[in-house]
Amino acid sequence: MTDKPRHLLTLDSLPRATLEALLERAQAFAAGEQARDALDGVAVCTLFFEPSTRTRLSFQLAGQRLGAHVLGFDASTSSTTKGETDLDTFRTIEAMGVRGFVIRHKGDGAVTALAAAAGPGVSVLNAGEGRSAHPTQGLLDMLTLRQAKGTDFSQLKVLIVGDVLHSRVARSDLHALRTLGAGEIRVCGPAALLPDDGTLRGCTVVDDFDAALAGVDAVMMLRIQRERMEDGLIASLDDYHRHYGLTATRLRRAAPDAVVLHPGPMNRGVEITDEVADGPQSLVLRQVANGVAVRMAALDLLLGC
Template sequence: MIPSSTDHAHHLLDLVRLPAARLDTLLRRAQMFAEGAQAPAALAGVAVCTLFFEPSTRTRLSFQLAAQRLGAQVLNFDASTASTTKGETDLDTFRTIQAMGVRGFIIRHKGDGAVAALAEAANPGVAVLNAGDGRSHHPTQGLLDMLTLRQAKGEDFSKLKVVIVGDVKHSRVARSDLHALRALGCGEIRVCGPTALLPDDDTLAGCAVSHDLDAALDGVDAVMMLRLQRERMAEGLVASLDDYHRAYGLTEARLRRAAPDAIVMHPGPMNRGVEITDAVADGPQSRVLAQVANGVAVRMAVLEALLG
């Protein structure tokens, strides 16, 4: 079982209160899957639904593949062609699919807290996994980012310097990464971005905050770039994409300020030429595709823990 910050021990809604030991256990199991471990019958006969009320490519497909590799029966829900277009509520949709005997729900939603609200309606023995809600949480992305970082830098995070760059205010990925980095004892967490794109709550507690990317990159071991989430922000927060790139875009020249063996990460999809250049995204220090691969392994580990 995976405890979360709610009372639902059978759900994974966030990483806020996931104990470091439990987090470590999941990462170790995910590493085994990444190295080729098999568990084809772990979810044999278990029905799992990817209930996505928001578009997705990487997260949806990797969850589908993870569930299939564990032997689950996978149902794919597409809000654009479902009864939600006829006025059915999200809760009625959830209850309807649950009544079919589905035991696992992988839910993505544009509303903050929407996944936790649906989890309140889960029957005993039904697991809900948050695949991203609004600007709040994306726990499996946080886990796969930590797995990618461990593969590159080892399990001891205490001496690592990590910088998260860009639109933190609208990023559920950043929030989950920050929780995980703190839990794993990261030595120094830096956050860099324009004032308008940094949160004004306690999200950045304990972080070194900067608006100067060149300075924030000095000597770091990992650079986590974030997508500029224009669909979630009000107009005017960014003067122009060109201005943003000049101030916060990661180029080869800028990357040379980091440690020589620094890795570059990005949750995708990437706005090439905005937050990152082609040369960096496709360069030798990029771990972007490794993150994608690790997404399958992490999601196998989580599904196995919740439903196995």
């Protein structure tokens, strides 16, 4: 690939050719292609300052499948609890000869700042930064959509539902959908949970969830973050479910072959019912499986020969 990037921090402004090349490589891995020696001898650290299940484990498995030496980092059991700064932690691990960092952090700009401090030959992959970006989640969502709907997104109607304001997943999905030329992007959620900073440019915002579902090809549900109740941004979980919960009855308003995605973790009975989450139109577990393939492709791009 020409113009190989050093870091992968966001999908915003990522060239379409690079994005599509990543998806093609990920599809090859998903189909069973082996690359055990691609990162043979390369040390990769999953540097997570926030809890994670899917992202952390899939990155670790991806690195192992590429032959990397994978080091796990848990902030709760590290010297950060003794006052060590994030930058000192990063530089300490870098000094051990680690070439690749997979970093998750709650602070917007924190991963980007660590990437700027990286020494020569060291690459950083953003595994979730504040509310601003989660590029590999966006990539795995696009791979899942491509598998279900084909590579031409120009006629695709996609609906994103929920707390877009605080969602790094939604932002990365929106970046990718625009780059891939999605035909129509609809957004639905409580007004207090929709951003007004340009994030939704080019999107059709629909207040009524039932109306928003009409004829869509894909429904991308977002986790309702329960702390938003404490902030007074939603009245109650029951009220949220009544207005924005995806039920089997509601899903019938979408296209007959519509698919349902959710980045997890799911709040069952709040933003999605068991019947939908476990139903035939749900691609939630395929997203999880695709996460390993996408993260293999991303690590291979940044750190492979």
